[in-house]
Amino acid sequence: MSYAKSTFRHPSLQPNQLGYDKRAYEGALSTLCAGCGHDSVGAAIVQACFEANIEPHKVAKISGIGCSSKTPAYFLGKSHGFNSVHGRMPSVATGANMANRDMIYLGVSGDGDTASIGFGQFAHVNRRNLNMLYLVENNGCYGLTKGQDSATTDVGSVSKKGQANPFTAIDLCATALEMGATFVARSFSGDKAQLVPLIKAALRHPGFAFIDVLSPCVTFNNTTTSTKSYDYVRDHVAATGAIDVIPMQQEITTDYQPGSSHEVTLHDGSVVHLYKGDVDLDVTCKVSAQEAIRRHQLEGAVLTGLLYMDPQSRDFHQMINSVKGPLRDLDEAALCPGQKALDAINASFR
Amino acid sequence: MSAIAAVNDLVIRFANVNGTGSASANGLFAKACFRMGIPVTPKNVFPSNIQGLPTWYEVRVSEQGYLGRREGIDFIVCMNGQSLAEDIASVRSGGYVLYDNSKPLDLRLERSDVNFIGIPLAAICREEYPDLRRRQLMKNVIYIGALAALLDIEFEVLKDLIGDQFRGKDKLIAPNIHALEMGYRYAHEHFDCPLALRLERRDLVGDKIMLEGNVALGIGSVYAGATVVGWYPITPSTSVIDAFEKYANRLRIDAGSGEKKFAIAQAEDELAAMGIVIGASWNGARAFTATSGPGVSLMSEFLGLAYFAEVPVVLFNIQRAGPSTGMPTRTQQSDIFACAYASHGDTKQLLLFPEDPRECFDMAAESFDLAERLQTPVIVMSDLDLGMNEFLCEPLVWDDERQYDRGKVFNQQQLEEMSEKFGRYRDSDGDGIPYRTYPGTHPDKGAFFTRGTSRDPYAVYTEKSEVYVDNMERLLRKWESAKQLVPEPQLYQPDNASEYGLLFFGTSTASCLEARDLLQADGFALDCLRVRAFPFNQTIEQFIADHRQVFVVEQNRDGQLRKLLVGECDIDPKKLISVPLYDGMPITARQVIDHITATTRSAVVTPLRQQPARG
Numbered sequence: 001m002s003y004a005k006s007t008f009r010h011p012s013l014q015p016n017q018l019g020y021d022k023r024a025y026e027g028a029l030s031t032l033c034a035g036c037g038h039d040s041v042g043a044a045i046v047q048a049c050f051e052a053n054i055e056p057h058k059v060a061k062i063s064g065i066g067c068s069s070k071t072p073a074y075f076l077g078k079s080h081g082f083n084s085v086h087g088r089m090p091s092v093a094t095g096a097n098m099a100n101r102d103m104i105y106l107g108v109s110g111d112g113d114t115a116s117i118g119f120g121q122f123a124h125v126n127r128r129n130l131n132m133l134y135l136v137e138n139n140g141c142y143g144l145t146k147g148q149d150s151a152t153t154d155v156g157s158v159s160k161k162g163q164a165n166p167f168t169a170i171d172l173c174a175t176a177l178e179m180g181a182t183f184v185a186r187s188f189s190g191d192k193a194q195l196v197p198l199i200k201a202a203l204r205h206p207g208f209a210f211i212d213v214l215s216p217c218v219t220f221n222n223t224t225t226s227t228k229s230y231d232y233v234r235d236h237v238a239a240t241g242a243i244d245v246i247p248m249q250q251e252i253t254t255d256y257q258p259g260s261s262h263e264v265t266l267h268d269g270s271v272v273h274l275y276k277g278d279v280d281l282d283v284t285c286k287v288s289a290q291e292a293i294r295r296h297q298l299e300g301a302v303l304t305g306l307l308y309m310d311p312q313s314r315d316f317h318q319m320i321n322s323v324k325g326p327l328r329d330l331d332e333a334a335l336c337p338g339q340k341a342l343d344a345i346n347a348s349f350r
Numbered sequence: 351m352s353a354i355a356a357v358n359d360l361v362i363r364f365a366n367v368n369g370t371g372s373a374s375a376n377g378l379f380a381k382a383c384f385r386m387g388i389p390v391t392p393k394n395v396f397p398s399n400i401q402g403l404p405t406w407y408e409v410r411v412s413e414q415g416y417l418g419r420r421e422g423i424d425f426i427v428c429m430n431g432q433s434l435a436e437d438i439a440s441v442r443s444g445g446y447v448l449y450d451n452s453k454p455l456d457l458r459l460e461r462s463d464v465n466f467i468g469i470p471l472a473a474i475c476r477e478e479y480p481d482l483r484r485r486q487l488m489k490n491v492i493y494i495g496a497l498a499a500l501l502d503i504e505f506e507v508l509k510d511l512i513g514d515q516f517r518g519k520d521k522l523i524a525p526n527i528h529a530l531e532m533g534y535r536y537a538h539e540h541f542d543c544p545l546a547l548r549l550e551r552r553d554l555v556g557d558k559i560m561l562e563g564n565v566a567l568g569i570g571s572v573y574a575g576a577t578v579v580g581w582y583p584i585t586p587s588t589s590v591i592d593a594f595e596k597y598a599n600r601l602r603i604d605a606g607s608g609e610k611k612f613a614i615a616q617a618e619d620e621l622a623a624m625g626i627v628i629g630a631s632w633n634g635a636r637a638f639t640a641t642s643g644p645g646v647s648l649m650s651e652f653l654g655l656a657y658f659a660e661v662p663v664v665l666f667n668i669q670r671a672g673p674s675t676g677m678p679t680r681t682q683q684s685d686i687f688a689c690a691y692a693s694h695g696d697t698k699q700l701l702l703f704p705e706d707p708r709e710c711f712d713m714a715a716e717s718f719d720l721a722e723r724l725q726t727p728v729i730v731m732s733d734l735d736l737g738m739n740e741f742l743c744e745p746l747v748w749d750d751e752r753q754y755d756r757g758k759v760f761n762q763q764q765l766e767e768m769s770e771k772f773g774r775y776r777d778s779d780g781d782g783i784p785y786r787t788y789p790g791t792h793p794d795k796g797a798f799f800t801r802g803t804s805r806d807p808y809a810v811y812t813e814k815s816e817v818y819v820d821n822m823e824r825l826l827r828k829w830e831s832a833k834q835l836v837p838e839p840q841l842y843q844p845d846n847a848s849e850y851g852l853l854f855f856g857t858s859t860a861s862c863l864e865a866r867d868l869l870q871a872d873g874f875a876l877d878c879l880r881v882r883a884f885p886f887n888q889t890i891e892q893f894i895a896d897h898r899q900v901f902v903v904e905q906n907r908d909g910q911l912r913k914l915l916v917g918e919c920d921i922d923p924k925k926l927i928s929v930p931l932y933d934g935m936p937i938t939a940r941q942v943i944d945h946i947t948a949t950t951r952s953a954v955v956t957p958l959r960q961q962p963a964r965g
């Protein structure tokens with residue numbers, strides 16, 4: 001498809017605190033199937049970055065391969081992006097982050113990319129608590145290779161291919177919790193009201209933030225017999241309370257009923273407000289999150305919302321004690337010890 | 351009985367059990383020769399094992415300065431019951447066998463043509479040391495003391511070395527020197543010292559140093575400004591990372607905060623190690639990894655991405671005999687194909703071939719400049735021999751005026767002043783090398799989306815055939831530019847003097863040059879060329895064109911470099927004669943000579959003795 005994107009804008013398009021309007025956060029025209037869940041996720045990312053007053057060029061978008069991994073081309077057009085190789089986004093993100101800790105790293109992946117070919121890398125980037133948002137657009141199938149079952153396809157789920165999946169599904173949130181993620185959430189591409197604040201909170205989180213977004217594939221896995229279809233997810237969702245992120249500098253203006261929320265204060269003084277939802281959960285307790293995921297699974301429900309966050313998170317750079325600024329900015333004077341030091345080294349080899 | 355007599359020309363082998371602490375004692379011997387001013391080459395021959403299997407340490411001492419391995423063991427130190435029979439049998443007639451005679455030697459192992467030197471090491475240790483581990487360690491030091499008497503090593507030199515080795519752990523110095531003395535005394539009291547085979551001080555090493563290639567690569571990377579490392583452990587490459595970390599911890603700590611001006615991630619595998627390098631380089635840091643053959647195989651998808659997406663990569667490949675369960679502790683140069691064309695699709699990767707640690711240091715630094723200048727992977731092709739053995743070489747030198755060549759990168763100001771649209775893959779200079787930008791440089795200029803090849807010069811998605819072909823042609827132009835930038839081959843004669851050439855690279859160098867000398871003495875002159883990089887530049891093609899026949903020495907079965915030369919330079923295959931020496935041991939001059947002579951005899955090349963050299 002190639003037609004010009006409409007330049008018409010609603011006159012009330014308001015800039016954010018940085019002076020950017022929402023267009024500054026958009027990307028190229030999507031080439032995904034009409035109705036694909038992934039496009040809604042992209043729109044939520046645009047909205048979240050806009051609302052969170054993030055400088056678009058300070059974000060680096062990194063992905064693997066798949067329909068989902070293509071989506072970074074369709075948002076944040078002012079950011080550098082890297083569509084790398086299948087299942088290996090976590091390592092590319094790790095290297096990028098090591099080079100410059102001062103940017104925001106947004107990794108986008110699919111369920112095939114993450115739960116199969118990239119499962120090893122996914123596990124290990126959790127362990128590193130790399131400061132990034134790792135977002136999976138989870139449609140329970142391989143969209144780009146035409147609908148094969150993936151490792152997140154539920155047992156018994158039947159896609160357009162027509163065969164019930166016999167294999168155990170991997171729960172990516174449970175995996176992330178087990179592997180050391182310090183922010184874990186699940187959401188649904190059809191629930192922007194829930195997804196946008198989750199992305200905002202995740203981008204702010206100083207460590208590894210993981211969001212598993214159920215994102216139906218309309219072409220191959222939106223059948224009445226699939227557990228990753230729009231209808232099925234809508235009918236089976238259970239949510240933890242909604243959240244709201246209040247940056248430190250900002251006065252609390254949001255309306256909420258006193259007593260209906262509790263708060264988690266982040267390292268930088270920002271506050272995450274958690275409203276009471278259908279499911280009550282202590283989001284700072286990993287065991288409580290693991291238990292809730294498991295319980296809902298057994299009941300056939302999909303638990304969404306913020307599941308866990310560790311306000312004491314220490315990211316990879318803190319663990320390895322690297323310098324504060326970006327390593328990539330260091331020059332010869334900072335990095336090269338010079339001939340005098342080399343004379344001493346030579347002497348030690350005589 | 352005959353006894354080999356020679357001064358400063360010998361091969362001594364130490365046969366030990368892996369994990370018994372023999373390495374540092376044996377190292378003393380090689381270092382003592384070095385400090386007596388005599389050229390020396392130690393080689394470890396070790397098993398893929400942590401403890402228990404036989405291991406050998408072989409040292410060649412050569413007054414003439416030949417640093418390759420040499421056949422023929424003149425002296426063996428037998429400290430391993432398991433390999434005793436084999437070890438005694440391996441000595442040349444007239445050679446010497448130092449063994450532990452605490453128990454009598456099995457009569458079946460006796461040889462009448464070698465000189466047995468029995469020292470009751472176990473008995474001495476039992477008497478001297480109550481602690482078992484101590485006994486084992488000190489036994490090694492005692493036989494070094496005995497060797498000092500037998501071979502006439504200056505005792506002061508050994509004492510100094512002990513002092514250096516235990517600096518900071520001073521209370522270990524006296525007991526070690528005492529152990530040396532016990533051995534020394536015992537040998538003096540029981541044998542005619544020194545032997546006819548012995549050492550004598552010379553002044554032949556100048557300001558040279560002795561170190562392992564891997565250590566030099568690590569130091570070179572510190573000097574080159576590498577800040578990000580992703581890696582996965584594999585012998586024989588691990589010590590590259592160990593060295594980088596050691597020297598970075600010494601030289602790259604922020605004075606104020608104590609924080610590190612580098613970041614190392616031990617990755618989950620080599621795929622991730624390469625992903626880390628690519629991510630970091632893409633984001634503007636100098637990054638590298640080190641691995642060996644099995645790791646190269648795992649990295650190969652990513653190497654293709656880096657080639658096409660034009661991301662700098664520095665990879666140190668410390669080659670070993672393949673495959674993963676092959677002979678992981680034996681040396682080879684057998685990854686030429688795997689690296690030169692690493693990955694699927696039309697890829698060509700830049701290779702550098704260091705010959706010694708000094709060149710490892712230089713090429714480590716150069717590889718970062720080349721990778722960033724050309725925006726492509728650079729693979730430094732070392733090997734186990736070079737990586738894990740100490741080599742005598744020139745000292746490391748760094749020009750303090752040297753600036754890193756960070757290549758064509760637009761900074762914020764350049765982007766700000768730019769009137770035309772930034773095109774990531776545009777060939778605006780005609781050299782095939784485009785300009786890049788680091789993420790986060792400018793609010794609304796210079797951002798692009800990195801992917802393989804389905805994009806136009808502005809990095810915008812397209813699958814148009816002509817755009818694809820254009821890009822592939824540009825990459826070839828870049829390859830041509832690389833030929834002008836990579837290190838020139840080394841020629842060893844002012845003018846060609848023969849119709850025959852000898853072409854080699856990396857760790858084959860010392861033995862090839864020795865072979866040339868020996869053949870020359872025999873009336874067969876050879877011109878020599880050492881390849882230092884792929885792509886091959888014009889000088890190499892010219893050298894081949896100028897000779898009727900060129901022998902290509904390499905440490906692999908299939909003549910990989912030879913085939914690469916034939917294919918890339920369009921050379922008549924008959925012109926290049928393969929000399930494949932690939933048994934996993936560092937090669938010797940004798941092997942080179944035997945191959946050449948056998949080939950010349952079988953009439954591919956007619957005259958072995960040829961006319962005097964042309965002018």
Ligand SMILES: Cc1ncc(C[n+]2csc(CCOP(=O)(O)OP(=O)(O)O)c2C)c(N)n1
Nearest residue numbers: 066067068086110111112113141142143144
């Ligand atoms: C090494 C490798 N193997 C296989 C493929 C083919 N491939 C491309 S996308 C894909 C699956 C993608 O599935 P998922 O990550 O769930 O993304 P989706 O398209 O469903 O969003 C596969 C197998 C590839 N690109 N690379």
Ligand code: SF4
Nearest residue numbers: 033036067143217218
């Ligand atoms: S195939 Fe499925 S996942 Fe891919 S774009 Fe179409 S709807 Fe989306």
Ligand SMILES: [Mg+2]
Nearest residue numbers: 110111139141
């Ligand atoms: Mg999928």
